[in-house]
Amino acid sequence: MNSAVLSSRRSPTGAPQPSAARLSLPHARAWLMLAPVMVFLVVLASAAFVVIRMSLGTSGHEWHSFTLVNYANLLDPYFMKSLWLTLKLAFQSTVLAVLLGIPVALAMARAKSPIVKRLLLAGVLLPLLVNLLLQSYGWLIILGPSGLLNHALLAIGLVQQPVQWLYRPSGVLLGLVQTAFPLAVLPMSSAMKSVSQVYEEAAATLGASRFQTLRHVLLPIAMPGILSGSMLVFAYNASAFAVPLLLGGRRVPMLSLLVHDEVAPLLNWPAASAAGVVLMATTMSVTALSQILVQRSQRALWSK
């Protein structure tokens, strides 16, 4: 019998769990059970290759030509500005979402009462699951010239006349932070949940303030969760579509809007694909980078 099949999962005492079921069943059965899910995921992965192939074609004979002209066309200032804007907004929204998410994640990890837990989870799931289009309608009302935000700002005297938020990067940024912050909260709270209270008690015994405990004990241990949350927010917002479509329009041309414009009014599939490949490559490289950071932070944590 193959001992490599032995489960790596360990019981709480740290001893390997012997399991008859896991020892006797072959790999083939596992792959058979995974096959249906893999079919759909392979469609997803191969869809990426279709886009890459299309980006090398010319309009008219998409499947029979090879050219890099679509990528050369992307060097124009409008596209470059859009790429820069996309990366900037995705980065800013990630930082803000993580900062705002930390207290929520902490509350979720430490709350004791079941009703508080449920309310917290509902509050986090709501912005994530409710249609982005509908939430953008809400933002239209809040950010409008006579909207809630301008009323509040005028009332407390911060501004003398209504500020234009809609169709500006700042308005889009607010929408991006609000719709993506649950993606930062969920991995962070599960990472914080796994941090034993003993560490915080030890820090407090040694005279650390609550903030010092958070800064030097809790956040470093939860760093893998924080990093994977940031990655999710960045990837989600770099390719955001509904929020910039409604709150930014043509004035805040994020990359995904450019891709859709090439498809819907212009019907230029190769150009849309080339822009899409750039978007995909950007997202995937940031994802890969943060995976490396997660692994490194985990290793750093346990080697200390």
Added chain:
Amino acid sequence: MNLSLRLERPMPGQLGRATSMLATVVLVLAALPIITMIVMSFSASDTLQFPPQGYSFQWYRAAWHTFASPDASDVLSMGQALMTSLTVAGSTMLIATALSIPAAYALNRFNFPGKAFVEQFISLPLVYPLVILGLSLLLVFNWLPADLGVFRLIIAHVILALPFTVKNCAASIAAIGPEFEEAAYMLGARPLRALVDIVLPLMRPGILAGMLFAFIVSFNEFTVTFFLYDINTMTLPVWLYSRTVSSLDPTVFSFAVFIVLIDFALIWVLERLVGDEGVAL
């Protein structure tokens, strides 16, 4: 320990007052767009001024009128869009869950080369740019000789729902432990029988949570659907958007409140199922 002392200063590792207050503020801000939209739908005026001058049900009456007796000029009635949305969400829910149960079982009960890769691969739809998914599926579907109709949307939505269904099913299997199946084997049950009679019933909360997630994800999907829909397969969100391209009329808010109420109910049920363990993501 002195109780009043504890009330004044939470012990280390407990939830502090500053954290609770910050968390509440953040969550209220996060819900603000939905709250404003609900308030706005009761507005008595027809501008987007907030807070509204007065309150009435006029937009609900107008919305009901649109729903009950659609104009001939409308390309598609709301009823049809709602039916499409429910069909797609229902099919997505059933297909994604049916696929995820064996996959979750395999990921939990077997060790095989490439398992870590498969686990990463299943999370791919979470970080895959939605616009690219829409674009590439559109290319593939246009290239296919047959028109898939509503299945264009179902295939896309199943892909998007898979990470949620697999992870919720996997979490519930992980909680069961192999002892139950071993006991069944010892009593003479074949592996399939043990799976159907023992494991599946114990997995029920995870399966139901996965199903609800799939339904919610599909029902609220906008971006990918926006690439893939055609005039016969418009979902409710796309229908709503098509009404607001030219101007934003407040009947949209009444329809939106209707969708949000469905979401509220679904999320509340979801939470009952997920319980204290939190959401697997």
